[in-house]
Amino acid sequence: xxxxxxxxxxxxxxxxxxxxxxxxxxxxxxxxxxxxxxxxxxxxxxxxxxxxxxxxxxxxxxxxxxxxxxxxxxxxxxxxxxxxxxxxxxxxxxxxxxxxxxxxxxxxxxxxxxxxxxxxxxxxxxxxxxxxxxxxxxxxxxxxxxxxxxxxxxxxxxxxxxxxxxxxxxxxxxxxxxxxxxxxxxxxxxxxxxxxxxxxxxxxxxxxxxxxxxxxxxxxxxxxxxxxxxxxxxxxxxxxxxxxxxxxxxxxxxxxxxxxxxxxxxxxxxxxxxxxxxxxxxxxxxxxxxxxxxxxxxxxxxxxxxxxxxxxxxxxxxxxxxxxxxxxxxxxxxxxxxxxxxxxxxxxxxxxxxxxxxxxxxxxxxxxxxxxxxxxxxxxxxxxxxxxxxxxxxxxxxxxxxxxxxxxxxxxxxxxxxxxxxxxxxxxxxxxxxxxxxxxxxxxxxxxxxxxxxxxxxxxxxxxxxxxxxxxxxxxxxxxxxxxxxxxxxxxxxxxxxxxxxxxxxxxxxxxxxxxxxxxxxxxxxxxxxxxxxxxxxxxxxxxxxxxxxxxxxxxxxxxxxxxxxxxxxxxxxxxxxxxxxxx
Numbered sequence: 001x002x003x004x005x006x007x008x009x010x011x012x013x014x015x016x017x018x019x020x021x022x023x024x025x026x027x028x029x030x031x032x033x034x035x036x037x038x039x040x041x042x043x044x045x046x047x048x049x050x051x052x053x054x055x056x057x058x059x060x061x062x063x064x065x066x067x068x069x070x071x072x073x074x075x076x077x078x079x080x081x082x083x084x085x086x087x088x089x090x091x092x093x094x095x096x097x098x099x100x101x102x103x104x105x106x107x108x109x110x111x112x113x114x115x116x117x118x119x120x121x122x123x124x125x126x127x128x129x130x131x132x133x134x135x136x137x138x139x140x141x142x143x144x145x146x147x148x149x150x151x152x153x154x155x156x157x158x159x160x161x162x163x164x165x166x167x168x169x170x171x172x173x174x175x176x177x178x179x180x181x182x183x184x185x186x187x188x189x190x191x192x193x194x195x196x197x198x199x200x201x202x203x204x205x206x207x208x209x210x211x212x213x214x215x216x217x218x219x220x221x222x223x224x225x226x227x228x229x230x231x232x233x234x235x236x237x238x239x240x241x242x243x244x245x246x247x248x249x250x251x252x253x254x255x256x257x258x259x260x261x262x263x264x265x266x267x268x269x270x271x272x273x274x275x276x277x278x279x280x281x282x283x284x285x286x287x288x289x290x291x292x293x294x295x296x297x298x299x300x301x302x303x304x305x306x307x308x309x310x311x312x313x314x315x316x317x318x319x320x321x322x323x324x325x326x327x328x329x330x331x332x333x334x335x336x337x338x339x340x341x342x343x344x345x346x347x348x349x350x351x352x353x354x355x356x357x358x359x360x361x362x363x364x365x366x367x368x369x370x371x372x373x374x375x376x377x378x379x380x381x382x383x384x385x386x387x388x389x390x391x392x393x394x395x396x397x398x399x400x401x402x403x404x405x406x407x408x409x410x411x412x413x414x415x416x417x418x419x420x421x422x423x424x425x426x427x428x429x430x431x432x433x434x435x436x437x438x439x440x441x442x443x444x445x446x447x448x449x450x451x452x453x454x455x456x457x458x459x460x461x462x463x464x465x466x467x468x469x470x471x472x473x474x475x476x477x478x479x480x481x482x483x484x485x486x487x488x489x490x491x492x493x494x495x496x497x498x499x500x501x502x503x504x505x506x507x508x509x510x511x512x513x514x515x516x517x518x519x520x521x522x523x524x525x526x527x528x529x530x531x532x533x534x535x536x537x538x539x540x541x542x543x544x545x546x547x548x549x550x551x552x553x554x555x556x557x558x559x560x561x562x563x564x565x566x567x568x569x570x571x572x573x574x575x576x577x578x579x580x581x582x583x584x
């Protein structure tokens with residue numbers, strides 16, 4: 001992708017006019033192409049399935065002031081880790097203390113402003129004309145970083161000390177020399193040390209590629225022109241978002257989303273509240289009234305909260321807005337200390353993505369009250385259901401982790417998408433072929449869950465059924481999710497989406513439900529586990545659904561005849577099927 005740094009003009013300054021939105025978009029995409037190249041290299045070069053197959057990683061480019069210039073379109077949640085690591089680095093080291101060939105590593109939520117321990121960040125200073133001008137940054141979700149439970153992701157962990165190795169900002173490269181002692185120390189605190197070594201080496205190399213591309217961009221346009229263009233781009237982004245905010249009616253708009261519990265089995269449902277305050281071009285997101293700090297690992301640390309807010313505002317007000325610090329500076333955030341959205345040390349945060357997705361739903365709920373109908377959306381599954389199995393395979397200890405999609409909420413004129421990741425997560429599924437090659441496990445079924453989408457004029461998207469079994473004795477299952485109790489509400493008369501279920505020994509006389517948060521459950525050879533994820537809410541009165549769409553749902557097996565008659569009426573169902581004609 002060297003065309004990312006191709007000359008744009010014989011006069012480089014002419015291409016960076018801050019008053020010209022086209023010039024700003026071109027420059028923003030030149031930066032974005034660099035980060036996308038970094039992301040592609042990271043996926044191709046990594047060893048673990050969680051990065052090379054599921055793409056649970058992100059990359060970004062920052063300037064020497066710690067401002068985000070671009071983030072590739074990977075995981076919105078990872079923006080928190082990327083930002084936090086750079087800010088922490090600049091607090092710990094002055095740019096003058098860095099030298100070419102240095103690279104830094106960190107992961108800790110409280111020591112390095114991370115979002116949870118499995119996300120390990122690599123930060124590499126980019127030197128131009130003998131000084132640090134930029135930072136290439138990436139993060140990857142490592143399948144295990146130690147702790148008492150495989151995967152370092154137990155939803156019921158009570159403190160950060162149960163969530164694996166804590167890495168403050170440390171040098172892992174010194175003037176081009178890898179600190180092998182540090183690398184080995186990190187790797188051997190994991191149940192899969194070879195994966196850690198190979199993935200971390202890939203992360204280090206990716207930043208070197210990003211540095212090379214950034215240096216070529218500067219060689220094309222000149223450092224002074226690039227720095228001026230960065231200032232212009234951030235100002236343009238802020239100005240554009242403030243214009244979107246100013247177009248909203250002034251007022252206070254409240255929303256909420258409930259969670260099944262606070263991470264500890266047997267707990268009561270808890271609430272996440274969001275108040276959006278609009279005054280002119282000022283936007284405040286206030287989370288007063290949200291539940292107290294969770295006992296389990298559902299707490300949202302500060303940088304995870306910020307990433308969630310930036311994602312939600314961008315998605316609803318201007319999806320094409322460049323993801324940079326200009327966007328971030330236009331939004332104010334208030335979160336009471338000691339709550340689930342601003343926890344005190346040593347709170348556990350491993351499952352923060354579940355809460356962040358629910359919080360996104362609360363922000364969407366608030367803004368639904370002020371946005372035009374065509375931008376409103378019923379609630380989605382707003383969860384990050386996860387299966388994690390560990391044990392011994394042909395290459396030694398293995399740790400399989402996968403987050404599963406669910407149903408998206410319907411919107412005006414369109415049914416919700418089926419089987420998708422939502423909000424701050426954006427990882428891919430793990431293909432069955434890779435799954436069964438890498439691990440001593442089998443996929444017994446991978447399908448949509450019929451009747452899981454909320455009925456409406458436009459139906460909510462369907463959840464996913466993922467059923468797996470172990471081929472060996474001695475495996476351990478950890479699972480987590482949401483929507484077992486609190487489902488996705490519909491809007492404008494639409495009905496709620498279906499519930500989640502976690503079953504062991506499905507389809508046998510011994511079939512039974514497992515708790516929402518299951519940790520290190522022993523699995524024997526042939527034992528099956530089935531996860532069914534929630535569906536999205538419906539939009540509009542079910543009585544207004546197009547008969548052709550209703551008949552297609554039934555004939556495609558997405559909605560059973562019995563559920564259709566319950567939600568849409570037996571007479572309407574019979575008429576829709578009687579008048580059905582195959583589309584040409």
